[in-house]
Amino acid sequence: MSSGTKLVIGLTGGIGSGKSAVSRCFEELGITVVDADVAARVVVEPGTPGLAQIAEHFGPGVIDANGALDRAALRRIVFEDPAQRRWLESLTHPLIGEEIRRGLREAASPYAILASPLLLEAKQDALAHRILVVDVSEDTQVARTMRRDNNSGEQVRAIIAAQIGRAERLARADDVIENNGSLEELEPKVLALHRRYLEIAAAMAAGSHAV
DSSP states (O other): OOOSSSEEEEEEEOTTSOHHHHHHHHHHTTOEEEEHHHHHHHTTSTTOHHHHHHHHHHOGGGBOTTSSBOHHHHHHHHHHOHHHHHHHHHHHHHHHHHHHHHHHHHOOSSEEEEEOTTTTTTTGGGGOSEEEEEEOOHHHHHHHHHHHHOOOHHHHHHHHHHSOOHHHHHHTOSEEEEOSSOHHHHHHHHHHHHHHHHHHHHHHHTTOOOO
């Protein structure tokens, strides 16, 4: 539960669920969206202490010719060695958390969205007052992700299996958007939640913290 006074909605969903489309809908309504994936890139940009520590630990092989992080090289190392992955997470997760908190603090809209595919897995839901899950069938996840990333069905199902289960994600949701349909069907669902969140944000601003 966020300790801040501004309403924060944690937005998550499985791969191919349409989180990005939902985020864009909220942005078009004037709401600040803090994207955890963007924060994860920012904290390891060239010149950051995070990238310097990664280079010192893993060696120059994870830095490309432009001085940026070679993500593919780093992925190969941490994929093969769980201890190295844990080291990397122990470095980056606190940095990402602070970058997310900075973005939420600076949000100028009545409430803010924290969009993260790992909201529940990385315990980033502690920064949110409510959890909004974008939910689709597994068949929809597979079809969309195969189309988007040119992956095989087997690859996509392996990614889904590695994520938190759909049933658990739904059990932890305060709000759910079913997104098996088109963008035209999605937009009114987001608008309805937006109006509800504005009401909750106004109540919080007035001193009532019931969410």
